[in-house]
Structure formats: C-alpha cells, structure tokens
Amino acid sequence: MEYAIIAAGQGSRLAGEGIETSKPLLRLNGTAMLDRLISIFLANRAESISIIINEEMTDVHEHVKQLKLPVPLHVLIKSTPDSLHSFHELASLIPNRTKLCLTTIDPIFSPLEFSAYIRAFEADNEHDALMAVTDYIDDEKPLYVKTDDDLKVLDFVDTAYEGCRYVSGGVYCFNNKVLNLLQEAVDEGVSRMRNFQRKIVYSGLKVQAHPFSKIIDVDHASDIQKAELFLNEMK
Incomplete structure (x- = not known):
C-alpha cells in the first residue's frame, strides 16, 4: 500500500489562537502529528510515503530532512491554492498507483480501527474508493456523507439533512481509477477535496463508506486537549 499526506495548509486557525508551531509538528502527548501518521503507516505495510508541504513551513522542511525511514519517502515542497491541488501535485510522486491511502495532516483516529480499514481496502477488489467516515461530529464545517443501508456512498453534502449519520473523516483509500480523475477534475476547475469526492461519486465509480468510532x-x-484525551483513552 502506498501512503500520502497533504500537509500544505497554513494552519491559520491555530496560529490565530496563539499556536506558533506548524500544524504537522504540533505535538500530541509528546509526538508530532506528522510523525504519528508516519508511524501508523509503517505499521500497516507502507511501501512508500509521499508528503506535500507548503513553502512557508521551513521548520517542517527541516524536520522531514532528518527522517530516516525503512521505505522511500517522497517530499514535495510547494504551496497550492487548496487541498485538491495539493493532492494533484502529490500524485505525481506516488510510485505505484494501484492502491493509495491519502490523509490530511490533522485527523486523529484509533490505530486499530485504521488497520482494519487498510485491511478491508487491501482485500477489496470491488470498490474504487473506501472513505473513512464517523458519526462523531465535532467539526465547524463537516462534510456529510449520504449512504444507503449497505454503506454505499450516494453523495457528499455540506449541510445536515434529516437522518444524516456520517461525516467524512479526512482519510481516503483510492485505486487507480480515482487517481486518473485528478487531471480531469483540475482541468474542470474543481477545487477542494470535498468537491473531488463528489466528482468520484458522480463519475459512476464505486464508493464505499468505512465507519470509524471517532x-x-x-x-x-481546543482540539488539542480533545485529541490528547482521545489518544489516552486508547492506551
């Protein structure tokens, strides 16, 4: 399995609240968020890890230079207008486009649940995308995920609706059919990952939801304390 991380955001909300550390290096219970993700990926048979970092986060550039991993690490330093364009740039680094797990830098989840998620996608030859979802909704602008009773994803919507249960978790597993949509999406002027997720569904690809508890x-x-408490609960 190939892994990729979008770490190209500005972290402006954290900075505006007095957090000076770049988000990828923000420590939760002593571990940088970037290092935590990399450790989890390595524990789940990572063949390579690719990361995009914006040009302004020089502290993250230096941190990544010091990393010594047992698998190839591909790093792109480039500022982009949004998360989809970050993914588009990042995709060029991915050596094997058969199956990919992509995350943003900031989702905090159970490593055990993540391992089950990865195993499910590795064994899945039916679906083109397996989306991590959760019924724990604590985001100011969540992306709601419409599914049928069998967890087939029908749509992604920006506002809550009657009977809505799941929101997107910022963790995605894609096959090469999804990756091949990237250039088309950029050429059409699509921006942000949430709009690309809609395009995957509207293009007729098979998209399945995979629930995480949180x-x-x-x-x-304020999310730092919530995340640390959650991590402590899993020990």
Missing part, C-alpha cells in the same frame, strides 16, 4: 480534526487550540 475521528478528531485538530483545527483549533
């Missing part, structure tokens, strides 16, 4: 996004200073 995924916390670290966007605000």
Whole structure:
C-alpha cells in the first residue's frame, strides 16, 4: 500500500489562537502529528510515503530532512491554492498507483480501527474508493456523507439533512481509477477535496463508506486537549 499526506495548509486557525508551531509538528502527548501518521503507516505495510508541504513551513522542511525511514519517502515542497491541488501535485510522486491511502495532516483516529480499514481496502477488489467516515461530529464545517443501508456512498453534502449519520473523516483509500480523475477534475476547475469526492461519486465509480468510532480534526487550540484525551483513552 502506498501512503500520502497533504500537509500544505497554513494552519491559520491555530496560529490565530496563539499556536506558533506548524500544524504537522504540533505535538500530541509528546509526538508530532506528522510523525504519528508516519508511524501508523509503517505499521500497516507502507511501501512508500509521499508528503506535500507548503513553502512557508521551513521548520517542517527541516524536520522531514532528518527522517530516516525503512521505505522511500517522497517530499514535495510547494504551496497550492487548496487541498485538491495539493493532492494533484502529490500524485505525481506516488510510485505505484494501484492502491493509495491519502490523509490530511490533522485527523486523529484509533490505530486499530485504521488497520482494519487498510485491511478491508487491501482485500477489496470491488470498490474504487473506501472513505473513512464517523458519526462523531465535532467539526465547524463537516462534510456529510449520504449512504444507503449497505454503506454505499450516494453523495457528499455540506449541510445536515434529516437522518444524516456520517461525516467524512479526512482519510481516503483510492485505486487507480480515482487517481486518473485528478487531471480531469483540475482541468474542470474543481477545487477542494470535498468537491473531488463528489466528482468520484458522480463519475459512476464505486464508493464505499468505512465507519470509524471517532475521528478528531485538530483545527483549533481546543482540539488539542480533545485529541490528547482521545489518544489516552486508547492506551
């Protein structure tokens, strides 16, 4: 399995709340969020790890230079206008486009649940995308995921609706059919990952939801304590 991390955001909300550390290096219970993700990926048979970092986060550039991993590490330093364009740039680094797990830098989840998620996609020859979802909703602008009773993804919507249960967790597994849509999406002027997720569904590809009990996004200073408490609960 190939892994990739979008770490190209500005972290402006955290900075505005007095957090000076770049988000990828923000420590939760002593471990940088970037290092935590990399450790989890390595524990789940990573063949390579690719990361995009914006040009302004020089502290992250230096941190990544010091990493010594047992698998190839591909790093792209480039500022992009949004998360989809970050993914588009990042995709060029991925050596094997058969199956990929992509995350943003800030989702905090159970490593055991993540391993089950990866095993499910590795064994899945039917679906083109397996989306991590959760019914724990604690985001200011969540992306709601419409599914049928069998967890087939029908749509992604920005506002809550009657009977809505799941939101997107910022963790995605894709096959090469999804990756091949990237250039088309960029050429059409699509921006942001949430709009690309809609395009995957509207293109007729097979998209399935995979529930996690909880995924916390670290966007605000108050999220740091929530994330650390969650991590402590899993020990």
